[in-house]
Each structure stands twice: as structure tokens, then as C-alpha cells.
Amino acid sequence: MSDYVIPPPEPKEIDEQNWLALRDLMERAVLRPVPFEGREQCNNCLYYLDPDAGISYCWHPQLRVLVGEQWWCQWWEAVPDE
Ligand code: SF4
Incomplete structure (x- = not known):
């Protein structure tokens, strides 16, 4: 039997890079x-792709990330009346 112990998972360099980029985006968008x-x-913003989903894609050109239905940012825009 081997003495090797599987190390606990830990963030890698790519995770640090992703976090820094996303944090910058979050601050620029005033994302809350x-x-x-x-x-x-x-979920009542023009840019939220699927208003029925709890998490969906925000297609605002400054963002293009997944967001939660109750989140908000400074680029919120009402859905125009049809
Ligand atoms: S409020 Fe902001 S983050 Fe949310 S869907 Fe609209 S533009 Fe995207």
C-alpha cells in the first residue's frame, strides 16, 4: 500500500487570474x-437572456457573463414595451 496522500484541492494560477479579471469587471459594472x-x-433587464431562469447570461457588451436573477449593475435597462 502506498503512503501517498492525495493533496487537498487548491486554487491554481489560472484561478487567481480569472478572479482578478472578474473582480475588475465587477467593480467597473458596479455589479451587486x-x-x-x-x-x-x-431578470427584468433588457440584457438578461432568459428571464425565467435563476441564473442566466447577461449579453451587455461590457459584461457577457453569467449573473443571478436578483443581481443588478449600473447598466440596467428596462425591457421596452412591445
Ligand atoms: S442589470 Fe446589469 S448585469 Fe444584470 S442583466 Fe442588466 S446589464 Fe446585465
């Missing part, structure tokens, strides 16, 4: 995990 003034949030 809660609605703004109780009414503006991702």
Missing part, C-alpha cells in the same frame, strides 16, 4: 448581488 431600489434587477 441584490436589486437596486427593490425593483431594478437582472
Whole structure:
């Protein structure tokens, strides 16, 4: 039997790079995990791809990331009336 112990998982360099890039994006967007003034949030924003999903893709050109339905950012825009 081997004495080798599987090391616990830990973040790699790529994870640090990803975190720095995403944190910069988060700060530029003023991205928040809660609605703004109780009414503006991702799932009622023009850029939220699937309003019925709890997590969806934000296609705002400055973002293009996954976001949660109750998040908010400074680029929130109302869905125009049809
Ligand atoms: S633009 Fe902002 S508020 Fe709108 S879906 Fe993207 S992250 Fe959410």
C-alpha cells in the first residue's frame, strides 16, 4: 500500500487570474448581488437572456457573463414595451 496522500484541492494560477479579471469587471459594472431600489434587477433587464431562469447570461457588451436573477449593475435597462 502506498503512503501517498492525495493533496487537498487548491486554487491554481489560472484561478487567481480569472478572479482578478472578474473582480475588475465587477467593480467597473458596479455589479451587486441584490436589486437596486427593490425593483431594478437582472431578470427584468433588457440584457438578461432568459428571464425565467435563476441564473442566466447577461449579453451587455461590457459584461457577457453569467449573473443571478436578483443581481443588478449600473447598466440596467428596462425591457421596452412591445
Ligand atoms: S446589464 Fe446589469 S442589470 Fe442588466 S442583466 Fe446585465 S448585469 Fe444584470
